[in-house]
Amino acid sequence: MAWSPRRSAGRRLQLPLLCLLLQGATAILFAVFVRYNRETDAALWHWGNHSNADNEFYFRYPSFQDVHAMVFVGFGFLMVFLQRYGFGSVGFTFLLAAFALQWSTLIQGFFHSFRGGYILVGMESMINADFCAAAVLISFGAILGKTGPVQLLLMALLEVVLFGLNEFVLLSLLEVKDAGGSMTIHTFGAYFGLILSRVLYRPQLEKSKHRQGSIYHSDLFAMIGTIFLWIFWPSFNSAPTALGDGQHRTALNTYYSLAASTLSTFALSALVGGDGRLDMVHVQNAALAGGVVVGTSAEMMLTPFGALAAGFLAGAISTLGYKFVTPILESKLKVQDTCGVHNLHGMPGVLGALLGSLVAGLATSEAYGDGLERVFPLIAEGQRSATSQAMHQLFGLFVTLTFASVGGGLGGLLLRLPILDSPPDSQCYEDQIYWEVPGEHEHLAQGSQETETQA
Amino acid sequence: MAWSPRRSAGRRLQLPLLCLLLQGATAILFAVFVRYNRETDAALWHWGNHSNADNEFYFRYPSFQDVHAMVFVGFGFLMVFLQRYGFGSVGFTFLLAAFALQWSTLIQGFFHSFRGGYILVGMESMINADFCAAAVLISFGAILGKTGPVQLLLMALLEVVLFGLNEFVLLSLLEVKDAGGSMTIHTFGAYFGLILSRVLYRPQLEKSKHRQGSIYHSDLFAMIGTIFLWIFWPSFNSAPTALGDGQHRTALNTYYSLAASTLSTFALSALVGGDGRLDMVHVQNAALAGGVVVGTSAEMMLTPFGALAAGFLAGAISTLGYKFVTPILESKLKVQDTCGVHNLHGMPGVLGALLGSLVAGLATSEAYGDGLERVFPLIAEGQRSATSQAMHQLFGLFVTLTFASVGGGLGGLLLRLPILDSPPDSQCYEDQIYWEVPGEHEHLAQGSQETETQA
């Protein structure tokens, strides 16, 4: 076994105490504020006359479960590509998301479903809480392997609040459309994490360089994450949209966009690869950019062709980003982006926001018919022109970038508190600091001992 | 390659013959007794006037599929943590569950849906059969690696019958509520397996000690099982509940309980771990205790706070169980519990039964309104007080522990029959006895040969 320093009792106790504190505080706030909503409360649901089939559960639960799989399986395993950080990737994803979804139930609840002094919860709050957890995990991707679990929980504590605030400004004040979260989730999560990573810049990180790559099996584990994200992304974008044609169209558009981004990823990866070889990093990540790029526009009348074109572009930009932008980010801008979230969530998120603005600006009552009211209620009611909606969408992107940058900066300062347990430069991307790590090949070692004994 | 004894023809033929016998007998019983129910029969469904949307398929199939994933992916991979028993863990899970669900269709059918001489099958029978398979897999966890497939199938043969009988006593005679099976599935499966493991006690098991731990990759495979169990547990508890608010509330409560048990697991694991390090065994298992502990109460008006508190407690107890109770079980009580099912299913199951009794005892017509009839029909109809329901719930736990203990004892005696093929003490937790096992690194061996040749 390699390096294994002793930590002081104070540092060792940080994680347990913070977990207990956060969970305790959350539970108390739940006791005071959180109540079942009409669809989950026995008395409220059975008051009045409606069929059980009308319960929102049947319209959204399958999509919620897909989203849930993406957050915990998808993000968790996608980050297992690091050769010695599998426990941290999947384990801290688990911890962060389990905390973020509770905390976000409170924060989003205050902004969106605070009625008569209570936060009312049900299927929609579950979907939204998982969405917020996704944003936190995107930020985690930028600083993966370079932060301890205490730092990560503090990041989540701050980020969830700012996520909720930004979402409130966009969806409730600006009345911007962003069902799949190109802005609120991907752009916000990516730039929050990138700025934070900038503040945490480690000039000596090359001491851990040899652990930063993948090995054969870790790349296969990561593909589990990729594929689950890929297949369920149509559910992600469609989970919170209007029922009926809204969910259906959103899923369809996302399906096509992802297919196209997969082909452009393979094309570009082989084009820029040494000797025409494909790079697993591109396939694991850039092929997903098609889901990000239609996060705003998939519920709109994007057209199937529009979905293909958007996905194609996103996959290409994302692949080129891994090849050319990530190295520049690190060398020139001192942003060390472990998972390349700038390429998968940052650039495709911004592109998705711009695309959403464009498609909103092209909205006509011919194209949407009576469905216009469900997608763009303010345009349908004559309170906004399509152009005005497009401008609001653009402004939403600007707001998101502002919140993400300021928040990431604050987060970075918070995480730099010297009291916080953080891995040394030479022990980044290494599970052994925070986890009991078994050997890689104990049975082989044992096997050869047996052989020796027998010999 | 290591040890590889020849087995006698009689022992080699046990598995094939038992599989053929069990499948043949099951098929004959199906031919005689099993028929489509109204929702799956072409003639019956189209007789009368109802919409296809009313078919139970649309209300329960997505939840069933999640349960199905938990049984086969979740339990299967969770047990892959052992370094040399991956084939056995996932393979025997596959075999056992595939048999148990058929056998349970018959047993549960006789108890629950025997109409006019026929067992009627459809979505509910599928969910219930998978539930019974889950109980069998929980028991499997206690004896994992120390039993052969013939023993396991015989265990399932017996356990499914007793499971059905216990479930019948609880749900039909005592009219106890236990939708997610804190009692019928988790408590029953755990104590059945633990008593059975006690009867099969191996004093010389330390000969296989070196194979009992995990290796780095096997822990990552196990996390696939953990995460799929965790994300789909809301579907497990809600799959058989009343439609509408019932399913919705059950899923919501389970979601919160699991989140809280995850945080308490991380807190306690770091607290009791050497140098504050987290232990994968805790994360893989105890984080799931939140699903077990609300198995009885999640469909009730537990409140979101109640779900958090219950999950928190369950995660903490489960983690402490792995640290302190499991060693005592083995050293003092001679119960060798391979997967720690006592910590994940046993104690949280009993706790869940007690919680269910408590929440039932607190039921009021104010809290449930007209929904009381769906959750506690006997209370709504005035046949029982809430306190009486609580007492019945408690008695259900007692009945379950009795059935599980007697059944586990009988099962242990059955599995000790000397004729049955069982691994020797020095070959426990080893795939090679029952599986053709390829090398771990053949291509590397080959690669180095190539290098040598070239050199």
Place this chain on the structure above:
Amino acid sequence: MAWSPRRSAGRRLQLPLLCLLLQGATAILFAVFVRYNRETDAALWHWGNHSNADNEFYFRYPSFQDVHAMVFVGFGFLMVFLQRYGFGSVGFTFLLAAFALQWSTLIQGFFHSFRGGYILVGMESMINADFCAAAVLISFGAILGKTGPVQLLLMALLEVVLFGLNEFVLLSLLEVKDAGGSMTIHTFGAYFGLILSRVLYRPQLEKSKHRQGSIYHSDLFAMIGTIFLWIFWPSFNSAPTALGDGQHRTALNTYYSLAASTLSTFALSALVGGDGRLDMVHVQNAALAGGVVVGTSAEMMLTPFGALAAGFLAGAISTLGYKFVTPILESKLKVQDTCGVHNLHGMPGVLGALLGSLVAGLATSEAYGDGLERVFPLIAEGQRSATSQAMHQLFGLFVTLTFASVGGGLGGLLLRLPILDSPPDSQCYEDQIYWEVPGEHEHLAQGSQETETQA
């Protein structure tokens, strides 16, 4: 690192250019021909008076998502069993399926949903496109490891067209029933791939023999594929059937058939295995034959017993196929079938077609009642007798075998074009030709360096 030849610029550019060409052409065809259907178009859906709950999304999307998981996770990981072809297995599955589903949307659209000059897309087209992708992946299994991605894409380009044509002849001209595709998907995909593999016969393939087996971990990855295919197969067969009892019965029958094929697979595998040991190849593949064999008949009144019997037979035949037929195919017929698709899809597919013909021939108006119209409309309307339907089913099998054979032959000739980049005989089943492959144990190597440095 092993062998790594330089390829000419022409060969290196084949993949990027082909991807760009195919995606570009597809996008243009989408722009010209593909439009939202009534259920996905905002204006069309909101024109007229219907509830959002009637949208087909809610009836089929959960099943579609299960199919989607099977295609990308199931097929992808099932083929990861090869020790050095994990990237190729899961990566080329990803690429092929992402292309095939787009291309098939066009081809199937022209045949099935071409209205007023436009192809109308929605849930059904998504399910059907994924089905076609599954057929392509089955063919891929026969030639896995012996072809490059350019060859594979060209195969898909051809196969999708012939798949659509064959499906059109069967479903629309012959009005044959084949919901789960025993004929259109499994038989077609398998024999297309087998004939193609015959044309691509490599007499010197034994040069790569040492890479053709599995290693311990690759078998566990493959089990991920197996289990996801197994659990979701009920959704595969039921995804496109009639709503209500149709989907429900199809899922139920498939569930039972798979359970029985699992037991017969274990029985036969242990029976024919050396020293009674189980073989992972059988468990990974033959246990799935129960899903294939009821692909035609599961929507019919097969009865639960019929499902068990069919599954049992399929599992047995498939296991025996791996043991006895595959070696003969290779040595006598010069068909090198990497994944044994003949055993999993070929023989069980043909058996499924025969079973479908039999069950169709036994259809009576007593057994189906008013549901006859949904399963066998021509019989219900008196245009065909049950016997005539059975004959048409048989003829459908004949047509499928013809299309598959001719198509596979053409495909083989196409793929033999010398200009196409193809792995040499000594580099089959090897990722390194097409992928940047990290080391297996870089951190160990690094670890020992550290040890040395310290020492």
